[in-house]
Amino acid sequence: MSGTSAALQPPADAAPPVRHPDAPAPGELLGAHYGECFGCGGAQPHGLHLAARAGEGVSVTAEFTVRPAHQGAPGLAHGGVLATALDETLGSLNWLLRTIAVTGRLETDFARPVPVGTVLYLEARVTAVAGRKIYSTATGRIGGPEGPVAVRADALFVEVKVDHFIDNGRPEEIRAAMNDPDQVRRARAFEVNP
Numbered sequence: 001m002s003g004t005s006a007a008l009q010p011p012a013d014a015a016p017p018v019r020h021p022d023a024p025a026p027g028e029l030l031g032a033h034y035g036e037c038f039g040c041g042g043a044q045p046h047g048l049h050l051a052a053r054a055g056e057g058v059s060v061t062a063e064f065t066v067r068p069a070h071q072g073a074p075g076l077a078h079g080g081v082l083a084t085a086l087d088e089t090l091g092s093l094n095w096l097l098r099t100i101a102v103t104g105r106l107e108t109d110f111a112r113p114v115p116v117g118t119v120l121y122l123e124a125r126v127t128a129v130a131g132r133k134i135y136s137t138a139t140g141r142i143g144g145p146e147g148p149v150a151v152r153a154d155a156l157f158v159e160v161k162v163d164h165f166i167d168n169g170r171p172e173e174i175r176a177a178m179n180d181p182d183q184v185r186r187a188r189a190f191e192v193n194p
């Protein structure tokens with residue numbers, strides 16, 4: 001059962017997604033877009049440390065291991081953490097489009113409980129693009145990459161300029177990011193015309 005609303009149906013003039021010619025090759029690890037990111041960064045002790053890999057076309061796979069810090073009910077992953085894992089996986093599709101985009105809408109189905117210690121096997125792909133709007137879908141399976149679907153999501157990401165972060169982020173972190181050559185390099189890897 002899917003809860004996708006009309007807002008997540010691509011319009012009639014939407015186009016299929018185009019993989020950027022300089023996108024990472026299928027199988028390549030994408031790395032973190034920001035070390036302090038709760039989803040993918042290495043510097044967040046309780047973060048998800050989600051590792052995504054480029055797939056074929058405009059798709060990615062990712063893995064996330066549920067740890068005790070991620071509980072909601074005793075021994076089970078918090079739903080918001082699972083939504084974060086889906087959001088992060090969907091966000092990593094931007095590496096393949098070489099576009100900077102943020103989540104505008106995320107609709108999530110929770111189909112099965114996910115115990116602590118579980119590896120969540122995620123897959124995401126872009127389904128359509130319409131102007132700045134990027135439509136995408138993701139699943140998270142348990143028990144193996146071919147196991148049953150525990151969570152799924154449909155999303156709309158909206159393309160933004162790097163100014164979105166500069167204008168809205170807390171100045172301390174923006175300054176630190178802009179003074180970090182690694183961060184500048186990662187931000188540029190998202191952009192077609194850095």
Ligand SMILES: CCCCCCCCCCCCCC(=O)SCCNC(=O)CCNC(=O)[C@H](O)C(C)(C)COP(=O)(O)OP(=O)(O)OC[C@H]1O[C@@H](n2cnc3c(N)ncnc32)[C@H](O)[C@@H]1OP(=O)(O)O
Nearest residue numbers: 007033087088091102103104105133156158160165177187
């Ligand atoms: C140094 C930096 C490094 C950066 C690294 C990369 C970081 C990546 C991080 C990834 C981390 C993981 C990911 C994260 O967690 S990203 C973090 C969570 N997301 C956000 O914080 C985003 C907050 N929202 C906004 O900033 C604005 O609302 C955005 C930018 C999204 C749109 O405001 P903007 O003023 O720009 O545009 P617009 O309002 O004209 O809308 C444009 C079009 O979109 C349609 N629309 C909009 N919203 C919705 C909606 N909810 N449902 C349906 N449709 C929606 C809208 O109807 C319109 O359509 P149309 O009229 O054209 O047909």
